[in-house]
Amino acid sequence: MMGKKVIITGVPGVGKTTVVNKALKTLKEMGVEYTSINFGSFMFDVARSDDIVQDRDQMRTLDRGVQKRLQQRAGQAIAQVTGNVLIDTHASVKTPKGYLAGLPEWVLREIMPDIIVLVETDNDQILMRRLTDETRSRDKEGYNSIAEHQQFNRSIAAAYAMMTGCTIRIVTNPDFLLERSSAELVEVLR
Amino acid sequence: MMGKKVIITGVPGVGKTTVVNKALKTLKEMGVEYTSINFGSFMFDVARSDDIVQDRDQMRTLDRGVQKRLQQRAGQAIAQVTGNVLIDTHASVKTPKGYLAGLPEWVLREIMPDIIVLVETDNDQILMRRLTDETRSRDKEGYNSIAEHQQFNRSIAAAYAMMTGCTIRIVTNPDFLLERSSAELVEVLR
């Protein structure tokens, strides 16, 4: 039997990893298993096993056509995984040339997710967290910029919903109240 | 001659039915006829005539693949209807697993609508109407939640416009001033 394919997204600093880990732990206790896949790492593994790249930095410099084929192959491979799968990626990535779709049409058509989760929090919370997080070097962005990115993610998620028929679930991580947001995520995933 | 295919949408409590009925009455007086189709009922009729379901409750429990084929068949049948057609459905449906596209790509490609109308009103008006409407049991939702849903509908409507080349017309139903919003709709439909 095919399991559920759930894609989980959130802007940097939203607390996605913490919420996901907590939710997966709770689900495991309930007897619900998920295979966790990071889309970027997965694509890198495909590229390395195909001898297209040797190290991760080379991933950014790939020709657009090569990158597209890699994305598609990664999507196909993920579609083959049996059981429930939780795919960690971005709804969109902020680059110097603008917002880039995390899930372009050719990836979506392969994965055909059941649910795409947007983990969101107050723009202000993200700002504070990014400013105080010493462990990771994150881009410094202002309040409006984060709000714009979260809004863009909602818009592109709507396009993803049209293309695949998946549901778009917004999970709010307010004031980083971990218990509440991970409980919400458990409800979506179980 | 092929008529116009117009899809009309609005979140629960927006007053869509009232606006539509008033507009259709005015149009009839002007000599403009529309066949009214409710997409959900139409799909149920297809499912029942194919012996896939016996009653409406079973529609919710269908396998995703079966549902997709049903949606597509309903879309094909609607595309065959001659003359002007007004299709009543939702831009997106709010479910426990998140927002679900009312018009996924495989339905849009069959219907290829000319116009999609979003009937909107103040979030606060919807809230008040839902709280006071005793005749229908509607989900109780807060102000922010309704605003989020209306915003999501605008986003997904933009994706529909890209896919089909239809226009997206926002008709505002302010303070339930029926005359004004139905007059706006008449302008769109005639």
Added chain:
Amino acid sequence: MMGKKVIITGVPGVGKTTVVNKALKTLKEMGVEYTSINFGSFMFDVARSDDIVQDRDQMRTLDRGVQKRLQQRAGQAIAQVTGNVLIDTHASVKTPKGYLAGLPEWVLREIMPDIIVLVETDNDQILMRRLTDETRSRDKEGYNSIAEHQQFNRSIAAAYAMMTGCTIRIVTNPDFLLERSSAELVEVLR
């Protein structure tokens, strides 16, 4: 070698033409050349050379199927242009029947742009500019209406990003500070 395909959009009155001209001048001084194409004019040239229309007014009255083929042919021709191309069009056009996609799916699939730029400014600035611009007869629109249009453009741009894998770059033209916004555009185009 194929150059970059960049599409530049903005609501009427945003100051797009001025920003673009300034940016192209700077780029030329840097040795970066772009062929400028206006999508509407380009489509008209295709239609005239095919004897479909004689003058520009006829473009608005074309049958939907004819218009679709013309758009697609124009997209194909633009895809053939070598070197860097800057395509001037609208993310969406406001019509009496609602917002119309400037770049429907069948055009996007031909052009497959690298970047779509949204030139934006404060809604209030646009309003002031439209009210004071005597040289062009622009539609009179209120503040909310311009805000709604700019928001719709962001949403539909997200759908474009999903379909093509292009980036969506929002370039702000604040208080018509030409230097700053054209410098931002130079960064995107060079």
